[in-house]
Amino acid sequence: MSPPEPAPPEPPPWERRRQAAQAALDAARDGRARNRLGQFATPPALARALVRLGLHTLSPTAPIRFLDPSIGTGALYSALLSEEGERPIEDAAGVELDPLAFEHARALWADTPLRLIPGDFTALTPADAATLVVANPPYVRHHHIPPADKARLKERLLTQTGTERSGLSGLYVDLLLLSLGWMAPGGVGVWLIPSELLDVGYAAAARRVLLERVTLIRVHRMDPNAPQFGDALVSSAVLVFEMRPPPVDHHVTFTFGDLEHPTQTRLVPIAALRAAPRWRRELTASPAQEGTPLGELFTIRRGVATGRQQAVCAS
Numbered sequence: 001m002s003p004p005e006p007a008p009p010e011p012p013p014w015e016r017r018r019q020a021a022q023a024a025l026d027a028a029r030d031g032r033a034r035n036r037l038g039q040f041a042t043p044p045a046l047a048r049a050l051v052r053l054g055l056h057t058l059s060p061t062a063p064i065r066f067l068d069p070s071i072g073t074g075a076l077y078s079a080l081l082s083e084e085g086e087r088p089i090e091d092a093a094g095v096e097l098d099p100l101a102f103e104h105a106r107a108l109w110a111d112t113p114l115r116l117i118p119g120d121f122t123a124l125t126p127a128d129a130a131t132l133v134v135a136n137p138p139y140v141r142h143h144h145i146p147p148a149d150k151a152r153l154k155e156r157l158l159t160q161t162g163t164e165r166s167g168l169s170g171l172y173v174d175l176l177l178l179s180l181g182w183m184a185p186g187g188v189g190v191w192l193i194p195s196e197l198l199d200v201g202y203a204a205a206a207r208r209v210l211l212e213r214v215t216l217i218r219v220h221r222m223d224p225n226a227p228q229f230g231d232a233l234v235s236s237a238v239l240v241f242e243m244r245p246p247p248v249d250h251h252v253t254f255t256f257g258d259l260e261h262p263t264q265t266r267l268v269p270i271a272a273l274r275a276a277p278r279w280r281r282e283l284t285a286s287p288a289q290e291g292t293p294l295g296e297l298f299t300i301r302r303g304v305a306t307g308r309q310q311a312v313c314a315s
């Protein structure tokens, strides 16, 4: 029999207050309203893992200028306060559309330097040079986006990112692409997104941007048998990227399973990804065709899957 799991550590006081506010916010909204706003908070342990990934990927000499484009009650900001260690936070900002969630966040973080911006992130003019964007964007399906908003988003994506928006696109793609305009060169993005971004036709333009405008470091697919959001019924993936063009011979690390202890790891050349209409199969494709599983080359020590290729230890 395996020994019992150690109890998770007590959350810090600010996180306990946030969890209470989150429970109040969730209780005030029925399932339909939460779907329309894409309101599913990041579970605390996952929030901390996402922030750790971002901090490990960000250059140790870079200042922390944090941005959450859809902050809710601030699960990811709370995680940043827990994980920053000795590194000072030079700036932190969060945008929130829902007035009720915004009010909760304002009350929670009033005594901290967090700048809260009310409104629709997709309607704002980029105003920051963030070095660390950590996001769990709203999973709003296209049929919940009114036609007038789709037209506005189409225009905005074309002018700001040069990409053609599909009418079938979920709102999270818009937030992801528009956030690039808020990032400093060398900044790091960590995005928890529906794993369908890896495959669906409507996200093809986003996948191209991820291969051309940024250096995509890691694509992690969460084990769909352990869904993160219970009632949200969506399988999730995590993207980690740096805001700089990729080197010609760049390889993306694809992982599967637990974010910090993946059960599968594979390096895939971006040339192969550019040619691939879908990415999900990159983890299951034959190694001879599509890169080589690290485990075939090295003995991988688990527990150091930070998202930086340099930090994958082999012996």
Ligand SMILES: C[S@@+](CC[C@H](N)C(=O)[O-])C[C@H]1O[C@@H](n2cnc3c(N)ncnc32)[C@H](O)[C@@H]1O
Pocket: 037, 038, 039, 040, 041, 042, 068, 069, 070, 071, 072, 073, 074, 075, 076, 095, 096, 097, 098, 101, 119, 120, 121, 122, 135, 136, 137, 138, 139
């Ligand atoms: C998936 S939740 C994540 C909240 C928080 N970042 C977290 O990790 O728990 C998405 C949040 O985005 C907000 N939201 C929805 N549409 C938005 C938009 N267009 N601009 C900014 N925030 C938005 C929702 O109200 C919700 O609080």
